[in-house]
Amino acid sequence: xxxxxxxxxxxxxxxxxxxxxxQLGFHVAQTFAARLAPLGxxxxxxxxxxxxxxxxGNTQQQLxxxxxxxxxxxxxxxxxLEQRDLVERRRHPSDRRAHAIHLTEAARGLLPRARQIAxxxxxxxxxxxxxxxxxxxVAVLQRLAEHTGNPAGVHPGLHQPAARSRQPVD
Amino acid sequence: xxxxxxxxxxxxxxxxxxxxxxQLGFHVAQTFAARLAPLGxxxxxxxxxxxxxxxxGNTQQQLxxxxxxxxxxxxxxxxxLEQRDLVERRRHPSDRRAHAIHLTEAARGLLPRARQIAxxxxxxxxxxxxxxxxxxxVAVLQRLAEHTGNPAGVHPGLHQPAARSRQPVD
DNA sequence: AGTAACTGTTACCGTACCGGACAATAACGA
DNA sequence: TCGTTATTGTCCGGTACGGTAACAGTTACT
Numbered sequence: 575x576x577x578x579x580x581x582x583x584x585x586x587x588x589x590x591x592x593x594x595x596x597q598l599g600f601h602v603a604q605t606f607a608a609r610l611a612p613l614g615x616x617x618x619x620x621x622x623x624x625x626x627x628x629x630x631g632n633t634q635q636q637l638x639x640x641x642x643x644x645x646x647x648x649x650x651x652x653x654x655l656e657q658r659d660l661v662e663r664r665r666h667p668s669d670r671r672a673h674a675i676h677l678t679e680a681a682r683g684l685l686p687r688a689r690q691i692a693x694x695x696x697x698x699x700x701x702x703x704x705x706x707x708x709x710x711x712v713a714v715l716q717r718l719a720e721h722t723g724n725p726a727g728v729h730p731g732l733h734q735p736a737a738r739s740r741q742p743v744d
Numbered sequence: 745x746x747x748x749x750x751x752x753x754x755x756x757x758x759x760x761x762x763x764x765x766x767q768l769g770f771h772v773a774q775t776f777a778a779r780l781a782p783l784g785x786x787x788x789x790x791x792x793x794x795x796x797x798x799x800x801g802n803t804q805q806q807l808x809x810x811x812x813x814x815x816x817x818x819x820x821x822x823x824x825l826e827q828r829d830l831v832e833r834r835r836h837p838s839d840r841r842a843h844a845i846h847l848t849e850a851a852r853g854l855l856p857r858a859r860q861i862a863x864x865x866x867x868x869x870x871x872x873x874x875x876x877x878x879x880x881x882v883a884v885l886q887r888l889a890e891h892t893g894n895p896a897g898v899h900p901g902l903h904q905p906a907a908r909s910r911q912p913v914d
Numbered sequence: 915a916g917t918a919a920c921t922g923t924t925a926c927c928g929t930a931c932c933g934g935a936c937a938a939t940a941a942c943g944a
Numbered sequence: 945t946c947g948t949t950a951t952t953g954t955c956c957g958g959t960a961c962g963g964t965a966a967c968a969g970t971t972a973c974t
Contacts, residue, residue: 587791588896591878592772592866594885596787599769601892601900602762617766621757635952646932649954671939671952696762702887708761711884715764717872722771726758730771805921816963819923841921841970 602699609691613684614658620688621729622651623660626677627685631664633672642728660684772869779861783854784828790858791899792821793830796847797855801834803842812898830854 587593607617615623625640626632632640638648652675655661660681666672677685700708724730757763777787785793795810796802802810808818822845825831830851836842847855870878894900 586897587794587899588886588889589882590862590866591882591885592776592862592869593791593897593899594882594889595765595869596769596773596776597894597899598885598889598892599766599772601889601894602769603766604900606762606766621763624757633952644932645953646955669940669952673953692760692762696760699762699765699888699891702891703884707884711881712759712761712764714873714877714881715761715768716758718869719758719764719768719771721869721872722768724767724771727756727763729757729763729767730774803921814963815922816924839921839971843922 602695605699606692606695609695610688613688613691615655615660615684615688618651618729619655619660620692621727622655623677623681623685623688626661626675626681630676631674633666633669634675635672637675642725642730655681772865775869776862776865779865780858783858783861785825785830785854785858788821788899789825789830790862791897792825793847793851793855793858796831796845796851800846801844803836803839804845805842807845812895812900825851 603617610617610620622637622641625637629637629640634648634652635645638645641648652661652663656663658680660678662676662678663673664676666674700711703711719726773787780787780790792807792811795807799807799810804818804822805815808815811818822831822833826833828850829848832846832848833843834846836844870881873881889896
């Protein structure tokens, strides 16, 4: 453990919460993608499928808004899922411009397996912690996530046009 | 808070530790990069500069090994830093193939400012937590990071040839 | 001496991302 | 009613990035 109350201290990166969060977050995303790969989907597909369970028949724009990404990205995501026969683009009943996105039966069969993979993955990551520590960690992370201002359940890694890096110096 | 002991439950992404870690990690990396941008460096540059404080005169290969990335990436990183006059490529005293990498005076002047930005950034991220909660969080994150098997202080987001995604997970 | 291994670097190529533009359709206003 | 504007989903093109292969110069091994 490190004393975070000494700002001038040259403590290593491994003792900084921001580094640890970034490091762990990247590792988690990477390993989760690897575990999901045999199912033929990526983490962002998984998140979209999870959301579609609750909002069947929405338009692509509605889905993009809900997940906090641009509609252009939704096109590609749905292309992937449609190609894997996990979603259907039906005609929207009232708006002939829009598509009504529906899960297929295959998707409803796949989702429990994906959810189980996610549970297993989480369990592996949290192996060093006991049940109460896990609950406390999740609660703390939720507070931190809430404080970021991002809507709950929206992953910023999915193409938000805001907050670019590489601004010109001076 | 959520009950993590019910695996079959369709709890939202925002209650999963793996999602929260990935989400927070990405957000942290993004905001840290934005804060560091006015200094003309990116987070990976910062990590390299921090490491160089301790290992002056090392070869590029040694640095690449220590940070867990490929030497080709080190070339680009050092190009950036050399262009900003933060490092010097001197002739290695004993190996005429290699370069001896040294921090410049400008770098030694910049590093405290960068460290202060990192401290401030960490403080902002952890705003919702009090001192003891912060210490406990860091301790927990360190345990989790250690459990990943990644060397301490090495960020997996920086081009490790190992651990590719898309590999079949038997 | 001769061969193999290593260092730093460059050239190359496929891929992903981001902006702008597009046709079709809807909504709005005079 | 008609014309203008907004929206939906899609596509095209430039650009940057990541990874592969190869390179000259140098060292190490035998």
